[in-house]
Amino acid sequence: MCASGKYTSRGPALIPRMKTKHRIYYITLFSVVLLGLIATGMFQFWPHSIESTAEWSLDRRSVHDAPLVRLPVSSPIPERGDLSCRMHTCFDVYRCGYNPKNRIKVYIYPLQRFVDEVGVPISSTGLSREYNDLLSAISDSDFYTDDVTRACLFVPSIDVLNQNSLRIRETAQALAMLPRWDKGMNHLLFNMLPGGPPDYSTALDVPRDRALLAGGGFSTWTYRQGYDVSIPVYSPLSADVELPEKQPGPRRYFILSSQTAIHREYRAELERLKEENGEALLLLDKCSNLSQGAASARKRCYKGQVFDYPQILQESSFCVVLRGARLGQATLSDVLQAGCIPVILADSYILPFSEVLDWKRASVVIPEEKLPEMYTILKSIPHRQVEEMQRQTRWFWDAYFSSMKAIGMTALEIINDRIYPYAARTYEQWNNPPVVKWSSVNSPLFLPLIPPRSPGFTAVVLTYDRIESLFRVITEISKVPSLAKLLVVWNNQNKSPPEESLWPKIAVPLKVVRTKENKLSNRFFPYDEIETEAVLAIDDDIIMLTSDELQFGYEVWREFPDRLVGYPGRLHLWDHEMGKWKYESEWTNEVSMVLTGAAFYHKYFNYLYTYKMPGDIKNWVDAHMNCEDIAMNFLVANITGKAPIKVTPRKKFKCPECTAIDGLSLDQTHMVERSECINKFASVFGTMPLKVVEHRADPVLYKDDFPEKLKSFPNIGSL
């Protein structure tokens, strides 16, 4: 631009001496050239976006009301960005302080119009719509503060998104004039189009001291890992075009190239690939017969055939995103939006948000040199992986690319995560699309561990007033070698537990806890008295389990500490006639639940049951005095994704199902109620988490033709 300025200023001096004919000729020529220069300058790097200042109305900020600031020529210029800057050296963490929400506060400078001494603005475009959107998004978010003293991060209202529209020196001076600039500490600049011809640096050329740069198009040499944030180049099409989300699956084309400004060397390579692989490749270019302008941005051509862009991207599995003069390309955004897997050929490019996003799941990065092998490389990717990636691309776009707001918020989240790393979002939160988040399970007890036998287990007996039966249970359980402690949960508020001297004398500690209310959920409370990991929940009338059976149950639990290990198994079934779930306790070949009248499980599940049970299930169980075991089965299966383990042949306890006086009818009411529980819980969980299996665990030598006395667990009871 400065070049044209020079020539125009000389023009008038020459013109008066010329003949009119010539004058007109030259003036026309000059204006054409000038207009051309201006037009290209504008469209070249920000092809389809609205650049000018006056045409839209601002929500909050009005450019015209903004105070004018004149920059003296001698106004200080910040130093160039320091490549060694890191959060611990160039960022003042004291400004962010400790706060319970682990949230940084961001301040936005009021809008000012900076001009140089002769009144020329520092930027040819002023505040772009994109930057305005970004600032509005920040001020609407919970990061925003209008109190400059509380701010951790400062965002200038100086738009540096597009370096081409900037006067480098003056912009730098303007930054240095910001009241809190302080060598750029804790200042964040957003730039999407760095550098300029002919070298196109990969980071903003404006000197900026220690300011953080959220930049599009960083290379590995300019990106300060852990300090800068790599952001995408926003595609204006994002706002204009709605593309329906397409299901993952095969597409009409295998590879598509839609970029128009591809270097001829690369275009030649692509054409060679096209010759080799024919129809699988679609190689598009701009349409020569269309006039320039917004419309042409929405069309692509192949040999006279016209295609709608970006719609055509949806027809291909892979879409080429080649570097241009810059590393960052807006095409990447279009491609992601279309659910097409980007094939990125831009050596040394730092992909957008690469600090948190796992691009392996949504893209294929190929060295530029390997362009000729692109087809072979892509063909070797397993089919199912391609589908995963297709799904991932669209999710990345939705969450992180779709608007200036999404881009800005993501950049701030990343910085926030650095300042409060212990509260940072997890890999899964950043990268798993909702459908995966919904279906995947990450068990809280994920480490494969077989705990040692020695700590033993704590038996928790819930009792109300059946003293005699309770004492028998205590005596029986006390024979189990690995019993470490016995905890009696006294659920009767009207009656005191018997005197200490009356209790059976057993070798392990016996503790009685009294509850405040007679609730079923008391049996699953994580009492401090439970000092072992393993808990045996047992009813006060379960006396038929042998010591071998219980000890074996504990051994099996050790092999599966993240599961419920119980004796009688139960099943849920889909009742096609009624269109709902049904509880089944008959002689089934399958198991999806175990009764907790006697079951081993990890103490963690007590904690989960008491504090993390979804919805109103816990209260519902307490109110109905039933189904606490079904609730526990749901809870464990939901969080671990695993089925319970049924041990030994045991099919029944002494239970309502078998002791009812009026056997049949009571049994039926019971079954109906239990079925209701399953349906209720499934609706609260929003899914049916129970897993069905066809196996049970028996001792290795169970029923084998082998001397009983040599078996570890000879006394495994029957049904």
Add this chain to the structure above:
Amino acid sequence: MQAKKRYFILLSAGACLVLLFYFGGAQLPEYNIHISPRQKRDVNTSVYKGKRCRMDSCFDFSRCKKNDFKVYVYPQQKGEKISESYQNILSTIEGSRFYTSDPGQACLFVLSLDTLDRDQLSPQYVHNLKTKVQNLPLWNNGRNHLIFNLYSGTWPDYTEDLGFDIGQAMLAKASISTENFRPNFDVSIPLFSKEHPRTGGERGFLKYNSIPPFRKYMLVFKGKRYLTGIGSDTRNALYHVHNQEDVVLLTTCKHGKDWQKHKDARCDKDNAEYDKYDYREMLHNSTFCLVPRGRRLGSFRFLEALQAACVPVMLSNGWELPFSEIINWNTAAVIGDERLLLQIPSTVRSIHQDKILALRQQTQFLWEAYFSSLEKIVLTTLEIIQDRVLQQESRSSVMWNSHPGGLFALPQYSAYLGDFPFYYATLGIKPHSKFTAVIHAVTPLVSQSQPILKLLASVAKSQYCAQIIVLWNCDKPLPAKHRWPATTVPVIVIEGENKVMSSRFLPYETIITDAVLSLDEDTVLSTTEVDFAFTVWQSFPERLVGYPARSHFWDSNKERWGYTSKWTNDYSMVLTGAAIYHRYYHFLYTNFLPASLKGMVDQLANCEDILMNFLVSAVTKLPPIKVTQKKQYKETMMGQSSRASRWADPDHFAQRQTCMNKFASWFGGMPLVHSQMRLDPVLFKDQVSILRKKYRDIERL
């Protein structure tokens, strides 16, 4: 005059036009007029050297083959002293599958000059390294070289300079700072002690997940205080946070010869407090362990805390954490800021119990996957570099950061996580619902009553059988097609290449299902047994599921591992003559195990099942699963038929014992785990009508 001006005007107009094209031209074919991309790449590679090295600019990818990443170790010079640690690094590489003795094949070069300790004051310091390195014939200015280093610089400034020009070599360095770390080029390794075991290594200390997860102490530290100089500030300030109750941060001034010269007012009090506590006791009983920087950024405290399942709280600003390229440390450590020391107690107290539980388990996973032995540290370093060479086919973050870890998850197998047995739950998917049977045939087909034909028929009848592969490892030629029975599923006959035992575990491309049912030709199995075992496997896709089981025990008299095939109350192996497992284990067996072990198996024509059990248990850290079987199977295994020769041979048993001990030494420990249970059908042998039972045939004799 007129003409002159006219020319001038024309010229300036022309200049403007040129400019227009210069700027505007880029819009059309954007950068046709710019330098060619190839040239641009060449410019980059020539500019970015030394401190700005990246793989793009300082590494020669053309030396590396994707499926054959090889590392060359320089031959050791006579008279060159090498520390034990470095010797161990070298022998680990030489014993690994990456080693090549041919520099022409190598992608990566490792020096035989000890570069571990570059502290001039250290007795281990190697002098004249500069000339020695420059004189290496293959040095090539360090291109594709990897240099291991634990200590650099010395008192008082502890720079990260190695004291010789490393050229374009990559650094695998401990205590490296983010400013000096060249991303995706250098590898940050942990600081380990001389006593760090070469192979195997101790397991993590976590035995069970206690609830609530809090331990006696919240946060502990015990270590030196430096009083002055680099790195002293943080440790000097620790006393502010020490509360003598659950935050116990102890320092001592007593180290070095002349500590009393520098001692300050607090030293005596601190020293006294320091002596009151036992470090081991604190380590085992604390929820969090502070890891402040020492003189250098890294400290031994880091690995100690990791192993002890004491969640490390890092206070070492600018330390590029070990293997940061692949490990997501936020899941196993708390990254603190030295400047915010006083906030550390409230920070750790604010961490939710569930998070503590997860952090703690992750410390154990990472410790055992990458840090517990020198071998793991070295192999992880090499695998990270290999991943860069593999580029698109490299491991994903999930593979590195979840069980069983990157060393056991080989990326060459598949780019899709769902093809591995480990990630079904994470992905929320299930394994393929069918299996491929692979029958190992060693005897010629002579009669129609041969066991293999019966086996073929009963396996083919399984509703879960997708196909049957007969691996013809018999010296006699392949039988004619019509000799095989007609089945509903395809039967594919593959001629074994070398007719060796290991070939039964080759990753045949014809295996298209996730599950493999591996069979000996004389195995007797009913369709029901197969069906049941397969449904069990679907619940445990990462384990071996088999029928006959075996056990190991420690023979304290002979001080070695013993093998037993007796009926016992527990087992730790299942025979692969009849077992279901994930096809990934074929790939792992073939590509992970060293030629020495596979060769032993082939030579003895024995122990292949033991080796497979070792491998799978080393990966899963869990026992295999035994399912119920008809009694007659066991008898055949030991009884008549062709197998008799093999099993009746008295040497056979002794060989298996020898195998076990050889395998255990390679694995650096005994990976096998005992189980006391067997999985039976839910109604197995219950006194109920047999008609109710789905798997009734299993009970019929």
